Amino acid sequence: MLLGVDPALREALSKLTNTALIARCADLPETGDAAVFTLRLLARRIQQLTAEVKELAHRVTKAVRHCRPQLLDVTGVGPDSAAALLIAAGDNPERLASEASFAALCGVSPVEQSSGKTQRRRLNRGGNRQANAALYRIVVTRLRRDARTRLYLERRTQQGMSKREIIRCLKRYVAREIYREIQPTPALAASSSAA
Template sequence: MRYTLRQLATRIMALTAEIDDLNRRLAAVLNRHTPALLARVGVGPDTAAALLIVAGDNPRRLTSDRSFAALCGVSPIEASSGKTHRHRLNRGGDRQANSALHRIVITRLRCDPRTRAYQQRRLAEGKTPREIVRCLKRYVAREIYKAIPRTGPPAATAT
């Protein structure tokens, strides 16, 4: 039993070292190519990579922050009924990107005083916490869109 536990501990330590090495490499690549993205509050290497993957190898196809928000599944959709006027998040889009935006919003709600002030202001206006997170996801998507580099292969032209 001791031998098995020692082998498992050795394997865990080796895998942890491998994960740490891959995380350092990912952070170095992202710092080299998109330092403005990593400079945003709440954006780490994992979330930045997920958002860049969604943008794809040709980010110039994203014509506006609205198209990026729709791609991430955070574009608002009207869900009004009667006298109640509401919006909900688009259920479509890339779920990994939506999850990355959610992690950024939750981190900002914990750490960023501007985001907490926004949350308090919107709560005072009568918004629910869910609606506030929806709005924040859209704001973050707009901010991330501006930080994504627009370089890539030339656009294909029809001949």
């Protein structure tokens, strides 16, 4: 759209950052020019959608903090990932008998794959795909920011594992950690059973 506006305006807008560009375009005066009108319309829509995203992120964070506040303290877990994992666990996380059942629910339990002499495990294609994607996001975040996870990656790479196999193992470890966090505390379980 910037190509269709007056060259002087285009030059003034080209030097701005995205945030400043959107703010400036939203405040463009009405000139009767279709390109300027479209720029203003698009900028205002971006501002509106950005405000909606912030509001929804705030609400998701508030809901997760109300349900399981400790979950957001786990390394790499953000509000979206926490919400996806809590939704996968459902209203009765105590029905999950073990961390292995939670891992299977999330599609990160190992599946045996062998052909002849080779014994391997592969990624599970079943389970809740949103929970699986949340675990993947957590692992990727940890690979970038967590020293222990990077050391694990280096060690397993030296042992000859592929990055895909390492991520599968890490997703299982994260599922084990998340399972412990989503299980109701004894006081909470006692109060819900009494009600």
